[in-house]
Amino acid sequence: MAVQTVHDNASDATAASDAGTVDLGPAAALSCRECGERFELGPIFACQSCFGPLEVAYDLPTDGPDELKKRIAAGPDNIWRYAPLLPVPADVASKPNINPGFTKLVKADNLARELGVTGGLYVKDDSGNPTHSFKDRVVAIAVEAARAFGFTTLSCSSTGNLAGAVGAAAARAGFRSCVFIPHDLEQGKVVMAAIYGGELVGIEGNYDDVNRFCSELIGDPLGEGWGFVNVNLRPYYGEGSKTLAYEICEQLGWELPDQLVIPVASGSQLTKIDKGLKELIKLGLVEDKPYKIFGAQAEGCSPVSVAFKAGHDVVRPQKPDTIAKSLAIGNPADGPYVLDIARRTGGAVEDVNDEQVVDAIKLLARTEGIFAETAGGVTVGVTRKLIEAGLLDPTLTTVVLNTGDGLKTLDAVAATSQATATIPPSLDAFRAAGLAR
Amino acid sequence: MAVQTVHDNASDATAASDAGTVDLGPAAALSCRECGERFELGPIFACQSCFGPLEVAYDLPTDGPDELKKRIAAGPDNIWRYAPLLPVPADVASKPNINPGFTKLVKADNLARELGVTGGLYVKDDSGNPTHSFKDRVVAIAVEAARAFGFTTLSCSSTGNLAGAVGAAAARAGFRSCVFIPHDLEQGKVVMAAIYGGELVGIEGNYDDVNRFCSELIGDPLGEGWGFVNVNLRPYYGEGSKTLAYEICEQLGWELPDQLVIPVASGSQLTKIDKGLKELIKLGLVEDKPYKIFGAQAEGCSPVSVAFKAGHDVVRPQKPDTIAKSLAIGNPADGPYVLDIARRTGGAVEDVNDEQVVDAIKLLARTEGIFAETAGGVTVGVTRKLIEAGLLDPTLTTVVLNTGDGLKTLDAVAATSQATATIPPSLDAFRAAGLAR
Known part of the structure; x- marks a missing residue:
């Protein structure tokens, strides 16, 4: 396949380094997800021919599975153990980064009993990442791409988790943000976005206005030398989600789970987890067997779920109105890919309403001691709904993702999480409250 | 040494299991820190002879250091890898617990440059624990003791971190809380205390009133079957802090650091870290060489620091008034032991004011991308002060503890962590704001 030299159609003056010297390890090129055309590694994100999204193509390791497992096991306890499968240089672990990943895969036996799952239920708990969301994974990869391309400022538009992840990673890695x-x-x-000391700019407008502003900036000389992690670094950034697939399988003893329940915002995470699982099969790290991928949305922002249930291939945009703000993307870029993966693997896409989200957050907290962000309430709530509908098989191994931390969405549960009783400091009062046993 | 059979002087009816069958692994007895008298393992916390605090005495492993290191390395990525050195049964890792520990030891090169440390500066970042504070370590051990003693309810008095840690651990381990x-x-x-679904009782009064009420409850039949993690389970609970010492040394390649900066609330954490380091030396896991331990307090609650500087052996209680609320214990039970350890090892105890705490939180965030609780601001701020005073040697290996998460003390930094600029969504406005470069 021919590799074409291209310049970024949006900001061709931004790349400070010579693309020919870019070392991103096994990353060989960018390839268009739609038409397959390949481009040299660079800070570009859309196909010049068909405007399809670009993704990283690899020269994957050729050592056998046993050798590769040994290399991985000898690596650090973070995502860099999978460096041979990521667009990062081989010495990535020695560079300053916040080193996310290798979060807990919790065997959730109490939750399994409540939901009637007998085949093994696990929660992949990404609240254990440095800034307590899965965004640390994708940002960590974007940081290495930004380094390779000679960028000096890291940027993004955000309403929460991403702002913290970019601020923290930039601070440690020595970028301006x-x-x-x-x-x-x-x-x-x-406060969470400002604490890391980078520039934080409030835009008078809503999140769509912020995004439009960022698109303008990236095409303007003012944005020279800027790496927008989720725009011109998006092909690299997205690959970070593959590490969830790698970790889940390694933590299951290099076994594929039968079923995965994954939240859907833009849909990128779900598609990259599928990509990661397919890579593991191709490399022989796991046995080639079927797995089902389920997408989870909030009813107040359920464009993919609606399309799935209607049997559509296209996703009709929605105006979000849900407490699950980290999933509130009304026009998800990877929505069609999510539909395709759910259908191809025999999964589904389902949604739950805000009340069910809150109930599910509390269910996970009281059974497993995990306090999830609203997005975790969505996946647990959808898991329950899928079991009740007979779409998710409770006799099979199931992994549910929690991608964020409840401390960041306290408002969602505040009204219904209060003291059981308030009493004067006396044993009589305590006895009267009926709590002794 | 004779082992005496005793009953809990406070609640001798609470222990549901026969003390003779208690399996807490290498824990052999409780021994009085003051007079050395030994007692059978049980839910007791004060010496019957002299009222001194009890601590766990061990039959430590007799396999050589290399063999023990191998056993530890083969263990799980949490505190249970050190089960041979903790008061827990050998099969502890198979029991439901929230499995804290093995948090990151971050090589803090950016912070080192700012502080002028050349000998290697590390931050032990316990915000990575399940409920984002070091309390998960101590509670996890208390849970296993509660299981061994047949308790069915886990309890504590708390103003924050401990409530979350107890709620989460009880939920997962199957205790009422x-x-x-x-x-x-x-x-x-x-909300954080309530989310795990246990009973949460608001006491009309201040924290002292809550503590007094708990002491009454523990001596009353109403409290039968109750394990108060920081009262009748305190000897076990405290041992959880030893794991910080073990992890730091293992993560340094089984080397003792030269200097440690540790926050002081009750003083228990510092004294148990010292106990852990001494055990590692005794077992031959690290080379026997001197280390210095520094205690860190907030000026608004600095009884130990004041006593240290005045050369006193006794600690005069203070009424706390500081933003570092997780360290605000005005009458620290282990204060005299802290003084002793700081003096014996050649360390010191120092304090910083609230403004310095805030500055230090921001310094750590902008250099290393770590958002610390106020207690982390205290240790980083004290480290800087100790260097300036010539008490901490910047040419030696230094480990600074961050024991909690900034998300839990947002108020402390909110006033000074705000957007750099607020602008309309236009490039002209952005240019005018002077942030482009």
Whole structure:
């Protein structure tokens, strides 16, 4: 396949380094997900021919599976153990980064009993990442791409998790950061985005306005030298989600789970997890057997779920209205791919309403001691609904993702998580409250 | 040494199991820290002879250091890898627990440059624990003791981190929990304590009133079958802090650091880290060489620091007034032991004011991407102060502890962590704001 030399159609003056010297390990090129055309590694994200999304193509390791497992096991306890499968240089672990990953895969026996799952239920708990969401994974990869391309400023538009992940990673890796947020964000989220000391710009407008502004900036000389992790670095950034697939299989003893329940915002995470699982099969690290992928959305932002149930191939945009704000993308770029993967693997895409999200957050907390963000309430709630509908088989091994931390979405559960009783400091009062046993 | 059979002087009816069958692994007895008298393992915390605090005495492993290192390395990626050195049964890893520990030891080169440390600076970052504070370590051990003693309810008094740790661990381990808090706690902390579904009782009074109430409850039949993690289970609970010492040394390649900076609330954590380091030396897991232990307090609650500087052996209680609420114990039980350890090892105890705490939180965030709780601001701030005073040697290996998560103390930094600029969504406005470069 011919590799074409191209320049970024949006910001061809931004790449400070010579593309010919870019070392991103096994990453060989970018290839168009739609037409397959290949491009040299660079800070580009759309196919010049068909405008399809670009993704990283690899020269994957040729050592046998046993040798590769040994290399991985000898690596660090973070995503860099999978460096041979990621677009990062071989010495990535020695560079300053926040080193996310290798979060807990919790065997959730209490939750399994509540849901009637007998085949083994696991929660992949990404609240254990450095800034407590899965975004640390994707940002960590974007940081290495930014380094390779000679960028000096890291940027993104965000309403929460991503802002913290970019701020933290940039601080440690020695980049300037400039993060754009809607100006009227909740105080707590502003503090979390500001604490790492980068520039934080409130944009007078909603999240769509912030995104439009960032697209303008990336095409302007003002944005020279800027790596927008989820725009011009998106092909690399997205690959970070593959590490969830790798970790889940390694933590299951190099076995594929039968079923995975994954939240859907843009849909990128779900498609990259599928990509990661297919790579593991191809490399012989896991046995080639069927697995089912289920997508989970909130009813108040369920464009993919609606399309799935209607049997459509196209996703009709929605105006989000849900407490699951980290999933509130009304026009998900990878929606069609999610539909394709759910259908191809025999899975489904389902949604739950806000009340069910809150119930599921509490269910996970009281059974397993895991306090999930609203997105985790969505996946647990959808898992329950899929079992009740007979779509998810409770006798099979199932992995449910929790991608964030409940401390960041306290408002969602505050009204219904209060003290059981309030009493004066006396044993009589305690006895009267009926709590002794 | 004779082992005496004793009953809990506070609640001798609470232990549901026969003490003779208690299996807490290498834990052989409880021994009085003051007079050395030994007692059978049980839910007791004060010496019957002299009222001194009890601590766990061990039959430590007799296999050589190389063999023991191999056993540890083969263990899980959490505190249970050190089960041979903890008061837990050998099969502890197979029991439901939240499995804290093995948190990151971050090589903090950016922070080192700012502070002028050339000998290697590390941050032990316990915000990576399941409920994002070091309390998960101590509670995890208390859970196993509660299991061994047949308790069915886990309890504590708390104003924050401990409530979350007990709630989460009890939920997963299958205990009922009943946590007592001051009734006027901030909403966020109430939600964090309530989410795990246990009983949460607001006590009309301050934290001292809550503690007094718990002491009454523990001596009353109402409290039968209750394990108060930081009262009648305290000797076991405290041992969890030893795991910080084990992890730091293992993560340094089985080397002792030259200097450690540890926050001081009750002083238990510092004294148990010292105990852990001494055990490692005794077992031959690390070379026997001197190390210095530094204690860190907030000026608004600095009884140990004041006593240290005045050359006193006794600690005069203070009424706390500081933003570092997780360290705000005005009458620290282990204060005299902290003084002794700091003096014996050639360390010191120092304090910083609230403004310095905030500055240090921001310094750590902007250099290493770690968002620390106020307690982490105290240790980083004290480290800087000790270097400036010539008490901490910047040419030696230094480990600074961050024991909690900034997400839990957002208020401390909110006023000074805000957006750099707020602009309309236009490139002209962005240019005018002077942030482009």
